[in-house]
């Protein structure tokens with residue numbers, strides 16, 4: 470199914486193809502475990518000699534169907550669902566980095582990811598160097614060390630809305646023999662498919678547009694199958710040398726293009742267990758079925774709201790990569806010609822205090838710690854998601870202290886603009 474159909478069809482149909490007499494709708498396999506007829510059948514599963522289900526911490530049919538849909542949408546060979554976007558980002562890096570290793574990361578990333586990489590993973594002995602993604606290649610290359618194992622970036626950063634030059638990052642990663650991992654949460658594969666530009670691994674917070682209705686926290690990791698781990702075997706012993714916990718099986722030899730994603734499931738999910746519940750995967754799938762309809766509406770509305778704000782004299786600045794003149798307009802046109810996302814940011818004249826007062830007067834747009842949802846919502850990162858960051862780190866992450874993150878929903882754009890107008894005048 471993955472190859473012959475277009476994204477709209479994949480959103481609706483991929484992942485679950487019922488056979489005769491089976492449910493038309495993807496069932497929720499709300500079962501921790503799965504039955505076998507002989508002890509030998511089960512034993513083969515534990516040795517990864519057969520594929521099949523035995524315990525939902527490792528794999529579940531509902532989750533696998535939804536992962537297969539996301540893999541098809543991204544054009545990857547396989548995917549794994551996780552309990553959250555944070556878990557997806559952690560697993561994506563931890564799958565190829567261990568204590569003593571290092572990776573390089575764009576500084577324009579989500580605050581939660583920044584904290585995970587800069588604080589928690591350092592406690593595990595995995596070091597990171599943050600680079601300015603807009604720096605020239607030679608400058609970014611200086612951050613690489615002999616023990617560097619990956620390069621990481623976000624297609625459109627949350628909330629700074631900086632657009633990643635994916636081809637440039639892929640060149641830098643590959644010239645150092647490491648994969649490029651891209652968090653593609655904001656554009657979704659409807660607007661950008663990073664594998665087509667050289668990324669090797671894609672991660673998602675499915676909590677955002679993919680679910681789209683703010684019902685379920687979740688994440689996903691997608692493997693392009695393109696990175697040649699064996700060509701850099703000395704860097705990736707976890708993939709290219711025997712795993713004693715599976716009787717000396719070597720992932721690249723046993724699973725080829727599926728080595729990375731199989732290891733993530735068979736080893737990391739087995740040991741760390743941040744699975745997505747089948748119920749949440751079912752809800753995520755309902756969201757995915759309309760992703761191709763919602764994304765264009767988010768983008769269309771966001772552009773109208775951004776244009777309105779740009780003309781309003783109470784507004785100090787507007788940041789939306791879909792606006793001509795924006796610093797990232799050209800990159801957005803290159804990587805996302807059909808639209809970027811529904812999230813915009815802006816600052817009001819008068820700064821931080823005026824921003825907070827404006828937000829308190831909004832009626833339709835709700836103040837929530839969420840983004841990329843069918844309903845318009847708003848957040849002040851410096852007071853909320855990015856509270857832990859110093860002013861210096863805020864600026865480095867592209868988040869000004871007066872920045873209002875406005876996530877434009879799929880309501881009528883005139884109603885959203887009227888709400889902004891009354892709050893600006895209040």
Ligand SMILES: *Cc1c(COP(=O)(O)O)cnc(C)c1O
Pocket residue numbers: 553554555556558579581582623626627652654655673674675676677686687688
């Ligand atoms: C929200 C978000 C995350 C974290 O995802 P959760 O599902 O909240 O754990 C990671 N990356 C980006 C770009 C995000 O927007």
